[in-house]
Amino acid sequence: MQKRIAVFVCLIVIIIGCSSGNTKMVSQVIPGKIGSPNNELSFSDHRPWTSDEVYAKTEYEPFTGKYFKGLFINNPFFMAEPKEDVGSFEAFPEQKVRVQLVERNRELEKLRIVREEIFTEGEKLTVQLPEENGVLYSYSQEILGDEGEVLDTDVVMYYVPPRELNAQVSIEEQTAEHLTLQVENWGPTWLFFGKDYFIQEYEDGNWKTITLTRSVEDIGYELSPGEVLMQQIHLEDWDLDKGKYRVVQPLKAKDTDIKKQLAAGFTVD
Known part of the structure; x- marks a missing residue:
């Protein structure tokens, strides 16, 4: 599966604020790493599968377009929160619609049916995800005929990421002019x-x-699981005297509220 680094340029410049004096007191203990490598049910791309692959790997009949608008055809994969309401939110007052929420593994094999509902009164097509983290689900909606035959299908994958951050930062290269800071997810x-x-x-x-x-x-930067990013730090910007230093990099686990700081040490001779 392809790994990806997404880069977003938001502004041209920002100013790092200054205060009276050259330094200020800070937290003394900042580790260089947290946790250990953990690729369990992680996805290194926001779109791991095409819509055709989702239909091919699951047991559902294909989308026909006879009833559904195909809202998930171009993007069949979404990140989600625990207990989030998911679905197309479409309504079909004249049709019988079966909705399923199924827990699946990385290969999209069915593990268990979490929820199955039949809509007959024109209700909006949606279900609530369970409270668990680190789970992959398929959401399906099927228009059923009088004999229970499937007339149209729409399927999408929802991934509720785990609330976990494992990473390491280190200095990979140092010269008189610059440092290379490595961030490993x-x-x-x-x-x-x-x-x-x-x-x-x-x-x-x-x-x-x-x-x-x-x-x-x-x-x-958005750094996918298993990927590494190098940042070059120009030491002349900091005008450092001889001594012992560390670079502190704030990190956030995407789609969670977890924030951490990791540090990598270096010296100036």
Whole structure:
């Protein structure tokens, strides 16, 4: 499955604020890694399957377009939240519609039917996802004929990502002019972060954040599970004296509320 890094350029520059003095006190313990590699039911692309592949790998009859608008044909895969209401929200007052929510594995094999409902009164076609995290579901809606035959089908996949962040940052290269900061996503969620890293100096037994005014690109990265991203840090922007330092990179597990900071140390001689 193809791995992908999505890059979003939001603004031209941002200004890192300055305060009186050159440093300020900060949290002393920031690890270089958290957790361990975990690719269990992780997806390295927002669109792991085409609509044709979803129909081919599941037991449903194909979309005919006789009743449904094909809302999921171009995008058959969505991230979702626990207990979220999902579906097409279409209504068919004159038709009998069967809706199924099925838990599936990475190969889209059926594990269990979570919910099955029959709509006959023109209700909006939607179901609520369970409360669990780290689960892949198929949502299907089928128009049924008088004899129970399937007249039209629409199928989409919903993935509720786990609330988990596993990652590591390290310095992969250092010269007199620059550092190369490596961010490695150990899965199973996507990582979201930017160039909002900062540098701290170890002084008098404490880590202190260096504060200065500088212009940087405001770029956001989405890093898929198992992928690695290198960022180059220009040391001349920081005007560092000889000493012990660390780069601190804030990270967020995408589609969750988990935020962490990881740090990689280096020295200036």
